[in-house]
Amino acid sequence: MGNENLDELDKPIVDTRATGIAAPGQAPPPLVILAIDDDPGMLRFYKAALTNESVRVESSTDPLRAVELAESLNPNLILLDLTMPGIDGMEALRRIRLRDPEARVVMITGDYSIESAIRAIQAGATDYICKPITPDKVRGIVQEAREQVDLTRRESTLENQLAEVFSLEGMIGRSPNMLEVFDLVRRVAPHLRTALITGETGTGKELVARALHELSPRAHQRIAVFNCSALVDTLAESQLFGHRKGAFTGAIADQAGIFEWANGGTVFLDEVGDLSQAAQSKLLRVLENGEVQKLGLPQSITVDVQVIAATSRDLNVEMKSNRFRPDLWYRLNMVQIQIPPLRERREDILLLARRFLLDFASQYRKEIHKISRRAESALLAHSWPGNVRELENVIGRACMLTRTRMVDLEDLPEEVRNQSVRTAASPTTMEDAEKQAVVHALGITKNKALAARKLGISRARLYRLLTKFGLDDDLPTEERFNEAADE
Ligand SMILES: Nc1ncnc2c1ncn2[C@@H]1O[C@H](COP(=O)(O)OP(=O)(O)OP(=O)(O)O)[C@@H](O)[C@H]1O
Ligand SMILES: [Mg+2]
Structure with missing residues (x-):
């Protein structure tokens, strides 16, 4: 596997500065440039230097107003004067980068000093340039920004294409582990009878079950989802297999069970390890000869269903302690799909995170376009005990919290944030x-x-x-x- 693929993990699916990805043959949108200088002459100079370029130049002589403009315009490049009345360039830079840590800001100054150059670069300036500055130099700066934007655009298009390739029925993943799962699902679904899906909590067992159903010949039939740990024994049995009026206190009418309801389709039994012994033997009968034993009914009825079971527990342990029937396990285990925990497929983390980001942004009607690099590093370093569900929740919360158009470190919960190293923090030793x-x-x-x-x-x-x-x-x-x- 080449390194290119992994390098792309670092790039956002959609970059704010790559807005309006051009269709083939269409000219890309002009670069948006924000020039900030207290001297209106300088602003006129920038505009004149760039008249023949495909750019839109916005400008302001007021640094405070410019900081606001930087947020609303989301420019591809900011040309920022260092010495200004009110807040100076350094403070403006700090405020701009606080709202968008990846803003491309070039500091332009009339009074050069090494210290201020170092401070500017440390504060995140892309470059530090001294006046007087020639029109050619301005065009050079713009050209560099344009190359960077083009690169990001190409990468984000590629990323979108990749996301399409690496998805199956709403599941996404690009790790070799997950691609194997997709492959198995595709191969098994057309001939599905029974399958067992194993994986830690939040790994996507239910998604896999639904994908199996959707890709099976019974996709147009019903799928019943039943959580075996949600109900106590008799109630679970009656829901699964149905009951006859008077079978137990409260059984006031005949009731069809889930197997009957989903006849012809699929039954998904989540946490199958939690079924009572009685329910386990009834389930075995369904699997072996399609017979459903209703509570309170001596004879059985016949159904034709495909059964997908899932468990987050180790059924081997359950069998050893006699809590799970080995014969049922053999039946279910004919096809086993193991979903690896997220920590064993880190290549999926950013792909999933970016997808969730787009989903939540549109759900909350917020204009959030990406995750900052340092937040992405933190996501990559976390161990994700709650797997994909935890990641989904973390991104959902971050999208709700963020006041900017990107999710940054401070929007992540402490346990995730702590994994990362704040590049800005000053080391003690x-x-x-x-x-x-x-x-x-x-x-x-x-x-x-x-x-x-x-x-x-x-x-x-x-x-x-x-x-x-x-x-x-x-x-x-x-x-x-x-x-x-x-x-
Ligand atoms: N590969 C994936 N792509 C996109 N979303 C995913 C993926 N895997 C899981 N999810 C999402 O993560 C959440 C948890 O998935 P799911 O409910 O399928 O997990 P589970 O293994 O059944 O968890 P549990 O054991 O707790 O029932 C869901 O919102 C699901 O949509
Ligand atoms: Mg589940």
């Missing part, structure tokens, strides 16, 4: 700095070999550092897929 650099490089590259190269150290040294900081297990392990490519 050399060791801290070393650790931060390592974690950051791994967050970006998601590959130990690449991270070592980025850090300018040998792989052996990186491994020593990982052991020293006890980071070995916490970090993305995609190197499994990449190291071969790296050799």
Whole structure:
């Protein structure tokens, strides 16, 4: 597997600055540039220098107003004067980057100093340029921004295409593990009789079950979903298999069970490990010869259903302690689909996160376009005990909280945020700095070999550092897929 695929993990599906992705043959929309300078002469100069370019130049002499404009216009490039009355360029830069940590801001100054240049770059400026500045130089800056925007546009189009390829009936994933699951679902569904889906909570067992049904010949028939842990024994039995009037207190009329209701279609039994012994033996009869034993009815009725069962427990353990019938397990287990936990398929994390982001943004009618890089690093580093459901909740909450058009670190819950290293935080010791650099490089590259190269150290040294900081297990392990490519 090439590294290109993993590199794309770092890129947003839709970038705010890549608005209006042009259809083939259509000219891309002009770049939006915001020029901020207290000297109106400078603003006229920028406009004159760029008259022949495909750009839209907005400008302001008031830095406070400009900060607002930066938020509402979402420009592709901001040209920002350093010395201005009111708030100075540095403060304006800080406020702009606070709202959009990825804004492309070029500082332009009449009084150069190394300290202010360093401060500007540290505060996130893309570049720091001294006046006097020539029209050619302005066009050069714009050209660089344009190349960056084009790149992002191409990547986001590619990303959208990839998302289409790597989805099946509403499930998305690009990890080799998940692609295997998709493949199995596609192969099994046409001949489905029974299947067992295993996986931790929130891994997508119900989605897989629905996909199996949708891709099966019975897709146009009913699917009944039943959670075996939701009801106590008799009630569960009566719901599943039905009952006759008077079969138990409260059975005031004859009632068809779920198997009867879904006859001809599919029954999905969630948490099948929680079925009572009595229900288990009744289920076995349904699977073996299609016979449904209604409560209070001596003879059985016949149904024709396909049964999909799911469990988040280890049924082997349940069998050993005699809580689950081995004969039922053999029946169900003829086809087993194992869904790996999210921590074992980190390539899916950002793909899923971005999809959820788009969904929640439209649900909340908020204009949220992306997740900041540092927030993405935190998402990648988290271990996701609640799997995809946890990720969905985290993104949902973040979309609700964010006041900007992007989800950033502060919108993530503490347990996720803590996994990341705030690049802005100042380290207290050399060791801290070393650790931060390592974690950051791994967050970006998601590959130990690449991270070592980025850090300018040998792989052996990186491994020593990982052991020293006890980071070995916490970090993305995609190197499994990449190291071969790296050799
Ligand atoms: N591959 C995926 N692509 C998109 N959404 C997913 C994917 N996997 C899971 N989800 C979403 O995550 C949530 C949890 O999925 P689901 O209910 O299928 O999990 P589960 O394994 O049945 O969990 P539980 O064991 O708790 O019942 C759902 O909202 C589902 O839509
Ligand atoms: Mg479920």
